[in-house]
Amino acid sequence: MGMTKRMRIAALDPLFFRDGKPFTMGSDHVATSQFPPSPGVVYGALRTLFFAHHPLLFARLKKTNAWGQKGIDPTAVLRLRGLYLSRGNELLVPLPLDCVREVREKGQKDEAPTVILARRRVEGISNYPLPQVLVSPFSDDRRVESVEQGLCTATDFAKYLTGASRRGPVPVRLRSSRSPSLVVTEYKVGIGRSPATGHVREGMLYRAGMVRLHPDVSLVVDYEADNSAPSNAPFVLPERGVLRLGGEGRTAAFTHEEPTAWPAPEVDPRAFKVVLLTPALFANGWHPGWLRVEAEKGYVGTFRGVTVELLAAAVGRYVNVGGFDMSKGRPKPMWRAVPAGSVYYFSAQPPATSTDVVKAFHCVSLSDFRQEEGFGLAVVAREPS
Numbered sequence: 001m002g003m004t005k006r007m008r009i010a011a012l013d014p015l016f017f018r019d020g021k022p023f024t025m026g027s028d029h030v031a032t033s034q035f036p037p038s039p040g041v042v043y044g045a046l047r048t049l050f051f052a053h054h055p056l057l058f059a060r061l062k063k064t065n066a067w068g069q070k071g072i073d074p075t076a077v078l079r080l081r082g083l084y085l086s087r088g089n090e091l092l093v094p095l096p097l098d099c100v101r102e103v104r105e106k107g108q109k110d111e112a113p114t115v116i117l118a119r120r121r122v123e124g125i126s127n128y129p130l131p132q133v134l135v136s137p138f139s140d141d142r143r144v145e146s147v148e149q150g151l152c153t154a155t156d157f158a159k160y161l162t163g164a165s166r167r168g169p170v171p172v173r174l175r176s177s178r179s180p181s182l183v184v185t186e187y188k189v190g191i192g193r194s195p196a197t198g199h200v201r202e203g204m205l206y207r208a209g210m211v212r213l214h215p216d217v218s219l220v221v222d223y224e225a226d227n228s229a230p231s232n233a234p235f236v237l238p239e240r241g242v243l244r245l246g247g248e249g250r251t252a253a254f255t256h257e258e259p260t261a262w263p264a265p266e267v268d269p270r271a272f273k274v275v276l277l278t279p280a281l282f283a284n285g286w287h288p289g290w291l292r293v294e295a296e297k298g299y300v301g302t303f304r305g306v307t308v309e310l311l312a313a314a315v316g317r318y319v320n321v322g323g324f325d326m327s328k329g330r331p332k333p334m335w336r337a338v339p340a341g342s343v344y345y346f347s348a349q350p351p352a353t354s355t356d357v358v359k360a361f362h363c364v365s366l367s368d369f370r371q372e373e374g375f376g377l378a379v380v381a382r383e384p385s
Contacts (some may be wrong), residue, residue, distance in 0.1 A: 001124060002083065002250055002334050003224060004081050004222055004223070004224045004259050004261075005036060005222070005223055005224065005237075005256060005259065006082075006167060006220060006221070006222050006241065006256065006257050006260075007046075007220070007221045007223065007237070007254050007255070007256055008086065008218050008219070008220050008221075008254065008256075008257055009042075009218055009219040009220070009221065009245065009252045009253070010213075010218045010252060010253050010254070011212075011218075011219075011250070011251075012242070012251045012252055012253055012254045013215045013250040013252075014186050014188075014211060014212040015035075015210065015212075015213070015245060015246045015248065015250050015252070016036075016208060016209075016210050016211065016246050016250060017034050017035060017037040017038075017211070017246045017247065017249040017321075017361070018034070018247055019087070022148045025285075026359045027256075028265075029375055034221070034319070035174070035183055035211045035218075036083070036085055037179070037245075038085070038319075038321050038337075039083050039213075039278050039279070039372045039373050039374030039375055039377075040321065040323045040374075040375070041245070041246060041323075042083055042135065042219070042221055042245075042374070043080050043223045043372070043373040043374060044082065044118055044323070044324070045079065045243055045244065045246075046075075046078060046080075046221070046237065046243075047075040048080065048243070049237055049238075049241075049243040049254075050074065050235060050237060050245075051075070052253035052348055053076075053238065056197070057074070057233060058143040061073055064297070068221075069227060070123050070229060074233045074234065074235045075164075075235060075306035077225045077226045077229070077235050078221065078223060078224075078235055078372065079224050079225070079226075079267075079371075079372050079374075080221065080223050080224050080327070080372070080373055080374025081118060081222040081224055081363070081374070081377065082218070082219075082220070082221065082222030082236075082277065082374070082377060083220075083221055083222075083277075083278055083374055083377075084154075084219070084277075085151065085182065085212035085218075085219065086129075086216075086217065086218045086219070086220045087172075087182065087215060087216055087217055087325050088216050089296060090153050090154060090155070090306065091153070091156045091220060092151040092152065092153060092155035092172055092182075093112070093152060093153075093154060093277060094150070094151060094152075094276075094277065094339075094340040094341035095147055095150030095151055095152045095167075095168075095169060095171055096116075096157075096160060096168070096275050096314070096341055096343050096381075097146065097314040097315070097316050097339075097341045097342055097343055098116055098117045098134055098314040098343045099114040099115070099116055099117075099147070099150075099152075099160075099168035099169060099171075100114060100115060100136070100144040100145060100146055100147070100168075101113065101114045101115070101116060101144060101145060101147060101164060102115070102138075102142055102143070102144055103142075103143040103145050105221045107194045109175055113167060113168070113170060114147065114167070114168030114170070114171055115137050115138075115144070115166060115167060115168055116137065116139060116160075116166050116167075116168050116384055117134035117135060117136065117144075117314065118134070118135055118136070118137040118166075119132050119133075119134060119135075119271075119312055119383070120132060120133055120134075120135050120344060121133075121313065122258050125255075127152065128310050129293075129298070129299070130298060130299070130310060130311065130313065131298050131311060131312075131344070132311045132312040133312060134312050134313075134314055134345075135164055136202075137200070137218050139357060143351070144188075145264075146316075147171045148175075149173065149174045149175070149200075150172070150173065150341070151171070151173070151174060152169035152171070152172055153170070153172065153173040155168055155350065156169030156170055158262070158263060160381060161262065161263065161265050161275075161379060161380070161381045161382065162265050162382055162384070163267075163381065163382030163383055164384070165384060166384045170240065170299065170375060172271055174238055175184075177190055178208070180216065180361060181368075182214050182217045183212065183213055183214065184211075184212045184214075185209050185210070185211060186209075186210045186211075186212050186213075187207050187208070187209055187210070188207065188208045188209075188210050189207050190207075190208065190364055196272075198301060207222045207239050210264045210371070215360070216274075217377055219252075222259050223359045237254050237256075239255070240253075240254060240256065240310045241254060242254070246326040256294060257307050260303060261276065261363065262362070262379050263359045263364060264362050265358075265380060265381060265382045266354055266382065267354050267358065267381075267382045267383075268383070269348040269352045269353060269354055269356070269378055270347050270348070270384070271311065271345065271346075271347055271359075272345075272346055272347075272348070272357055272382065272383060273343055273344065273345055273380070273383055274343070274346060274361050274366070274378050274379070274380055274381070275341070275343050275345045275378060275379055275380075275381050276338065276339070276340050276341060276342045276376065276377070276378050277340055277364070277377045277378060277379060278340050278374055278376060279319055279321060279338060279339055279340050279375060279376070279377050280337060280339060280342075280365075280366055280367045280368075280375055280383060281321065281335050281337050281338075281339035281351055281367045281369040281377030282366075282367070282368050282376075283368040283369070283372055283374065285336070286313070286338055287299060287310065287313070287344075288301070288366055288368060289353075289368040290302065290303050291310055298310060303361070304359070304361075304364070304368070305356070305360060306356050306357060306360040306361070306368060307344040307348065307349045307350055307352070308347060308348050308349065309346065310345070310346060310351070311345040311346060311347055312341060312345040313342070313343065313344050314343040315339075315342045315343075316338070316339040316341060316342055317328075317339065318336040318337060318338065318339065319336075319337050319339050320335070320336065320337070321334070321335045321336075321337045321375075322334045322335070337375070343381075344360075344385070346372075357380060358380050361378060361379075361380045362378075362380040363377070363378075363379060364377070364378065365377050365378070366378050
């Protein structure tokens with residue numbers, strides 16, 4: 001494997017990242033943007049940056065249609081290992097979805113801190129597919145709610161991974177009415193023109209929602225490339241410069257810096273958590289394809305040599321993930337991805353140890369598809385006592 005590098009990307013223009021909703025010129029007039037972008041968008045931007053500095057190689061690959069072939073396409077060795085937002089020098093990660101907050105009454109302006117849901121065995125007869133369920137940790141009738149588009153700082157997230165407290169991270173909102181928003185939506189109005197005459201085409205007025213980042217906000221990307229095998233050229237990116245990112249080829253400046261790794265917690269193999277840092281593409285919808293249903297055992301499977309049982313899960317609403325296939329010259333199939341922040345509670349079967357669990361699940365991809373693009377990146381967390 002190659003050495004992990006970290007790139008910081010600062011937008012120079014408002015950015016546009018298409019969501020999964022259809023947008024056909026003449027039929028639809030509003031195009032919406034999603035943020036943060038999917039890992040596939042950033043993966044494609046890094047490949048485009050490489051080819052911008054190797055135009056002859058790009059022309060040769062385009063002629064032979066050898067995209068993605070190792071030894072021929074240098075970008076075939078590229079692997080995304082992390083995708084984060086950053087506010088100043090502090091990384092921001094998705095708030096784990098087993099972190100909720102107490103519902104406040106109208107008029108109470110203070111933000112309630114988050115708490116981690118408790119795990120309880122399912123009682124009685126139910127069609128619920130898992131043996132345990134996540135419930136409010138409060139013993140009284142206080143209600144809890146999830147945090148929409150919640151983020152948290154890397155410092156708080158590192159504490160969450162250790163399971164030192166049932167108090168969860170302090171939520172950071174992507175868009176906020178009480179503090180400066182990390183991003184602001186700006187709408188751009190455009191028109192459709194005839195390619196033959198250059199004149200405006202009737203009924204082709206549209207509006208696109210662009211995303212302007214706060215000056216302190218940037219994207220941080222961890223990537224690696226194994227250049228040990230023979231190739232036309234090693235995959236090496238400039239230390240700094242300008243790249244194109246997202247729709248309409250908007251520009252952003254980039255620099256490289258020293259990467260940091262998530263600390264590996266000491267976990268109980270009988271009950272541990274796996275948290276998604278990026279959306280995951282699973283063959284079975286909400287859970288990985290390597291999990292299978294066994295009679296009287298529930299969801300059981302083996303991943304990287306460790307056999308586990310799925311105890312409970314906090315899974316968010318799916319997000320649409322697409323992309324463009326350069327080799328076929330057409331859009332990639334649309335996926336319904338499990339969102340970042342989703343949490344899976346597992347129990348490892350003996351003789352698995354804490355070391356085995358961390359080696360198998362920590363800082364790896366759980367995704368069944370497009371792992372190299374950074375989908376399904378996950379970390380292991382300790383369950384609070």
